Every structure is written in structure tokens, then in C-alpha cells.
Amino acid sequence: MTATAGDGTVAKALDVLDLVAGFGHPVRFSDLLDHSPYPKATLYRLLQTLVAQRMLSFDADRSTYTMGLRLVRLAHAAWEQSALAPIARPHLDDLSAKVGETVHLAQMDHAQVLYVDKRNARDPIPMYSQAGKVGPAYCTGVGKAMLAYLPEADLPGILSQQSWHPFTAKTITSAAAMAQDLATTRARGFAFDNEEHEPGIICVAVPILSSGGAVLGALSVTSTTARTNLSALADLAPLISSIARTIGQETTDWRFPEQAVQPNRKRA
Amino acid sequence: MTATAGDGTVAKALDVLDLVAGFGHPVRFSDLLDHSPYPKATLYRLLQTLVAQRMLSFDADRSTYTMGLRLVRLAHAAWEQSALAPIARPHLDDLSAKVGETVHLAQMDHAQVLYVDKRNARDPIPMYSQAGKVGPAYCTGVGKAMLAYLPEADLPGILSQQSWHPFTAKTITSAAAMAQDLATTRARGFAFDNEEHEPGIICVAVPILSSGGAVLGALSVTSTTARTNLSALADLAPLISSIARTIGQETTDWRFPEQAVQPNRKRA
DNA sequence: AAACAAGTTTCACATATTGGAACCTGCAAG
DNA sequence: CTTGCAGGTTCCAATATGTGAAACTTGTTT
Structure with a gap:
């Protein structure tokens, strides 16, 4: 897949972001786990971080992850710039x-x-x-x-x-x-x-x-x-x-x- | 500014991303340095990482950083989703x-x-x-x-x-x-x-x-x-x-x- | 009640990150 | 030239961070 270089926390986090983006719809933790090379605990922490950063958002009711709004904001800057x-x-x-x-x-x-x-x-x-x-x-x-x-x-x-x-x-x-x-x-x-x-x-x-x-x-x-x-x-x-x-x-x-x-x- | 929590490499990287976004135009390393709380070496590495991840792009001619195209891509996913x-x-x-x-x-x-x-x-x-x-x-x-x-x-x-x-x-x-x-x-x-x-x-x-x-x-x-x-x-x-x-x-x-x-x- | 799946936390260990300082550039002034 | 200096890049030991197997909750199925 997004064959990321082996190291770098940031790379991993972004990798996860891509993963979620790839699904195209809200995903549960275990769906992501099945498709990611990272062990449970690691993936879990990465997701937590991304949610905390509002790059992902977490729907507690359905316990699913979706792309976050902060991205839309950043992309606007990217486009303008x-x-x-x-x-x-x-x-x-x-x-x-x-x-x-x-x-x-x-x-x-x-x-x-x-x-x-x-x-x-x-x-x-x-x-x-x-x-x-x-x-x-x-x-x-x-x-x-x-x-x-x-x-x-x-x-x-x-x-x-x-x-x-x-x-x-x-x-x-x-x-x-x-x-x-x-x-x-x-x-x-x-x-x-x-x-x-x-x-x-x-x-x-x-x-x-x-x-x-x-x-x-x-x-x-x-x-x-x-x-x-x-x-x-x-x-x-x-x-x-x-x-x-x-x-x-x-x-x-x-x-x-x-x-x-x-x-x-x-x-x- | 984006008062980020003190820890987390990912948080710092995104913080830098916001910083670049905030300028609204290509920026040189030292401009960023002046506006970021991170020491030179750290900021430098973060920028390198972000560029490698195509979240930022680096214009070698002018030696300036700009928002990367990967963002536009991710944001599209965010919007669709x-x-x-x-x-x-x-x-x-x-x-x-x-x-x-x-x-x-x-x-x-x-x-x-x-x-x-x-x-x-x-x-x-x-x-x-x-x-x-x-x-x-x-x-x-x-x-x-x-x-x-x-x-x-x-x-x-x-x-x-x-x-x-x-x-x-x-x-x-x-x-x-x-x-x-x-x-x-x-x-x-x-x-x-x-x-x-x-x-x-x-x-x-x-x-x-x-x-x-x-x-x-x-x-x-x-x-x-x-x-x-x-x-x-x-x-x-x-x-x-x-x-x-x-x-x-x-x-x-x-x-x-x-x-x-x-x-x-x-x-x- | 017992078995199970999904999600969360723990903890000893490894490694990636840190940042001061040294080191390279050009380039502009002496 | 050569000296000085600002913008950039690299080093490296100390240590904070991230790691992941395994234990532990919670909630659901049989």
C-alpha cells in the first residue's frame, strides 16, 4: 500500500491518515487494524493522537473514525498558497x-x-x-x-x-x-x-x-x-x-x- | 498561537504545518524559526519530515516552504467522507x-x-x-x-x-x-x-x-x-x-x- | 454462565527525538 | 583576498518517546 519508510512517528501517523482516507467511509478500529501493519496498541495510540489533533474525528456513538475538519482547513491554505x-x-x-x-x-x-x-x-x-x-x-x-x-x-x-x-x-x-x-x-x-x-x-x-x-x-x-x-x-x-x-x-x-x-x- | 499540548512528535509536526499555513505564502527557514518555539535543529528535522511526506513542498530555487499537495488529496477525502x-x-x-x-x-x-x-x-x-x-x-x-x-x-x-x-x-x-x-x-x-x-x-x-x-x-x-x-x-x-x-x-x-x-x- | 470479540491499559525495553554546539556554505564588507 | 556573518545543515550523547506482547475490561453472543 502506501509503502512508508520504516521509521518516523509522523510518517506512521500520516500513513494511518491515508488508511482512513482510503476507506472512504467511517471505519471501526478493528477494520483499520486488519489493514494496517501496526500492532494493536500502536495503532490505537496513533489514532488517539490523530483524533486529539483533529485530523481524524471519532464518533463515539458508532465508535468509528472519520477524516477530521482540521484537514479541510489546512487544505484550504494549501490551495490558496x-x-x-x-x-x-x-x-x-x-x-x-x-x-x-x-x-x-x-x-x-x-x-x-x-x-x-x-x-x-x-x-x-x-x-x-x-x-x-x-x-x-x-x-x-x-x-x-x-x-x-x-x-x-x-x-x-x-x-x-x-x-x-x-x-x-x-x-x-x-x-x-x-x-x-x-x-x-x-x-x-x-x-x-x-x-x-x-x-x-x-x-x-x-x-x-x-x-x-x-x-x-x-x-x-x-x-x-x-x-x-x-x-x-x-x-x-x-x-x-x-x-x-x-x-x-x-x-x-x-x-x-x-x-x-x-x-x-x-x-x- | 495554536497552543499545542507540550508533547507528541506528531503534534509538533502538525503545529509546524499550521505555522506554514498561517503565513499564506512561501516561507524561508529562518522566518519559521522566528515564529516557532522549537530550536533550530528540531524545526529543521520536522520540516524535512513534512517535506518527505509531501505535506509541505520545498522550492529549492527560492529555498522556501509551501503547503504540499498531499494535503489537498487528504482534504478531498475528508470532505467526501x-x-x-x-x-x-x-x-x-x-x-x-x-x-x-x-x-x-x-x-x-x-x-x-x-x-x-x-x-x-x-x-x-x-x-x-x-x-x-x-x-x-x-x-x-x-x-x-x-x-x-x-x-x-x-x-x-x-x-x-x-x-x-x-x-x-x-x-x-x-x-x-x-x-x-x-x-x-x-x-x-x-x-x-x-x-x-x-x-x-x-x-x-x-x-x-x-x-x-x-x-x-x-x-x-x-x-x-x-x-x-x-x-x-x-x-x-x-x-x-x-x-x-x-x-x-x-x-x-x-x-x-x-x-x-x-x-x-x-x-x- | 461461559466463551468470545472489541477495545483499552500496562510496563519493561528499545529507539527515535532532542537541542546545544560545531560545522558548512555563500555572500558582503573590510 | 580574507574576514565576518547570517542562513542552513549535520553531530552526538542524554533522555524522553514510542513500542508491542500480554493482561485486562466491557459488552455481546452462544
Whole structure:
């Protein structure tokens, strides 16, 4: 599972946190025990600590553990502080308004794709509750767009961590085939998802690059085969690319007005 | 600040996490050192651990620390798993569509109000609040709605933790005055925020209660004095209350279909 | 009443954490 | 240059912390 390094109390605690998160619903102590490598007493103490820290919450009635609210708070800070997401937000609104389809903003996280922001086709609700989800890199538009522009040195490591599960008949299922697809993507300047993750779902995606050329994230527009097709989506590429370029530019530029902020220096 | 209990490595690590979150922008090591009670070496190791766990990320170029992406991931799980938020979501959509004003869903977190979800007004007004953000309980509609229905035993503890900062001339600034206001609120069945937090901003809020009467959260509709007034907002109370009642009902009922889930029992 | 499962506490032992101090950087001033 | 210094990183002995097998509650089943 989350193959944590053997040592470090903090690592263990976070491991447990992931474990609880993985269940996706309130869990009892013994359920966790069955799925964790830690002995009863240790797990018990870790849980106590996490609850005390409000990273988990404990429902005494049902004697189950759930994710705590402190996390939501911390994540808010994480999102706000991320260089990409807050800057991209208004541009996502624009793009969403213009194309009227589902729009995704993603970043690489640990060889997977992390959706950082999203606009739905119907109701535009900017909120990270819908973001935060992770997905595979090898069969999503945003994933392939980022992979294509990653430093060559990093690629093998990341590709080796993909599961290559064949979600659909069109899923790319080997590093070799992926290399091919990424070359095409680079040549084209944008990536497609041709029903590689879910049948009927297609998308165009472009990378968001810093002015130094580093991959900051990716931007995509998703639709269905019922409504459109790849070549129609490709027509959107110039628009999406231009927006991605703007976001990349602004993100590179902004670098936080650090010297302007900090008239507060005191001890805790 | 986050007055953590003296012991526990995990507590310290999370304390540091909060510290970084508090800055709201990338920070250098020494900035953190100035604001933390921990000695250099200790703080250094804690930071290393957090970075290794991807709870923080370290920008080598600028040698600054920022919140990590793993948090966003965990928070997503937290949100999804929370009994209230996912259930309330469609109802927020409804309410938002019907009233066309800003709608908030909040919960109590550690004597403060945590905004868990939000819908913007059609004609969005710039305002201090966003999902994941925390706010004071004593001068917000949602805060007062929840306080009014909390078990009496819990109230003193929570009230004693309020800052009573007079944001505006109308802010309630003492526990005594609050007791009065809460009594009125209970009698009325819903709470007002009469420009108590920000001038020109007013709101109606109702508590969301479980069928057992426990406070699960609160629901509010916010507007401005430029556009409407308290008595007009009060007219919305029946609608909001009814939605809140539905949410409370569904949340109480749902209690996760536990027996349906778990054909997987194995050791890690 | 006896057997059992789930959760909690104990305690001697091991180890991870601690933090003062020494040690590396750059870099700016002499 | 070379000296001084602030921001960062590493050492290491002392010790506080975390460990986990086993004993012990509690509540539930047979």
C-alpha cells in the first residue's frame, strides 16, 4: 500500500491518515487494524493522537473514525498558497464560459494526476470539494499533456509507477506505446484523451509551462463522443493553449511579492 | 498561537504545518524559526519530515516552504467522507438557484466556524469567505445559528474562546450580550447577521440539526444592505429552514450503508 | 454462565527525538 | 583576498518517546 519508510512517528501517523482516507467511509478500529501493519496498541495510540489533533474525528456513538475538519482547513491554505491554482482560477472561469464544457486544472502529484480545480459543464461552482481527486497519469488528457513535457530524466521513474490498467479498449498499456503517444503529443502541442479512461469521454489537454519550460500543470476541456469528436475538440486547442500560456506566464512572474509582505516579526 | 499540548512528535509536526499555513505564502527557514518555539535543529528535522511526506513542498530555487499537495488529496477525502457536505450539496444548488444570493454551509470547528461549501451570488459580491476558510463564530450568521442550538453545557467553553473583536459598530462583543442574542435566535428559529462582521453584509442563517437535535452545521443566505434588508431576508427563513431540515434528516438517516460495504478482509 | 470479540491499559525495553554546539556554505564588507 | 556573518545543515550523547506482547475490561453472543 502506501509503502512508508520504516521509521518516523509522523510518517506512521500520516500513513494511518491515508488508511482512513482510503476507506472512504467511517471505519471501526478493528477494520483499520486488519489493514494496517501496526500492532494493536500502536495503532490505537496513533489514532488517539490523530483524533486529539483533529485530523481524524471519532464518533463515539458508532465508535468509528472519520477524516477530521482540521484537514479541510489546512487544505484550504494549501490551495490558496499554491502558485498555480489561485492564479488560474479566473482563467478557468473564462475558458469555462467560452466553451461551456467541463474544464479541469491538474498538477502532477507523485506520479499521479491531482485535479486542483474544475468547472462543470452545467453549473460553474469554483470549489475544491470537487478538486482534490487523483487520477492515473497514463490515460487522462491532463496526465499525458504533462508527461509529454516533463524532463526526459524524470519520465522513466514516473512511467514505471503507472499501473497500465486497461480501463477501455483504447487505453495505452505500456511505457513503449506511451513514448510514442507522447512524441506525437509534443509534435502536436496538445494531448488527447480518446476514451482511454472512460468509454465515451474524450478531451483535449495542454500543459502549463513556466517560462523556464518546467511543467507546472495542465489544462483540459472534456466532453463526450455523443456531443462532439476529437477533431472538433482540436479546434479548441489554440484557445486553450493561449490561456495555458497566460497562466504559465503569470505564475512564473508572480513569485509572491515577498518583500512587500511582512511588517510582522515577533516570537511565538 | 495554536497552543499545542507540550508533547507528541506528531503534534509538533502538525503545529509546524499550521505555522506554514498561517503565513499564506512561501516561507524561508529562518522566518519559521522566528515564529516557532522549537530550536533550530528540531524545526529543521520536522520540516524535512513534512517535506518527505509531501505535506509541505520545498522550492529549492527560492529555498522556501509551501503547503504540499498531499494535503489537498487528504482534504478531498475528508470532505467526501464528512456526513454533511456531500449530502447537502444538491440542496445548496437548489437553494442557490431559488434565491440567487450567496449561500454558505458551515460547521463548527474548534470554537470557530468552518465554511464547508458555498455558492456564489449570481452577481457576486466580494466577500471574506470561501470553502475551507474559517471565521469567527460570534459575529457570523452561521456561527450564531449553531451556537444557539448547541448543548448548554458546551456553550461557556466555546464562548470563552471567542475573541470578541468589534469588527463593526454592530458586532456583539461579550458573552453576556451573546446569551441574549442567542435566546432571541432560538425563539425566532433562525439567526441574523446584521452587519456584525463586515459593514453592509447581512445574512439569515439556520442550524442544521440531526433528528436527535445535535448541531450538525448551519446554512445561510447572505446579501448586502444595498440590495435588501433584514426583514426581506427573514422572508426566506421558511425556505431555508425547510431545506436545512431535509439535510439534517437525510444526514441522520444515511449513517453510511456499512453492512453493505466490506467484502474485503485481509492483512496488509 | 461461559466463551468470545472489541477495545483499552500496562510496563519493561528499545529507539527515535532532542537541542546545544560545531560545522558548512555563500555572500558582503573590510 | 580574507574576514565576518547570517542562513542552513549535520553531530552526538542524554533522555524522553514510542513500542508491542500480554493482561485486562466491557459488552455481546452462544
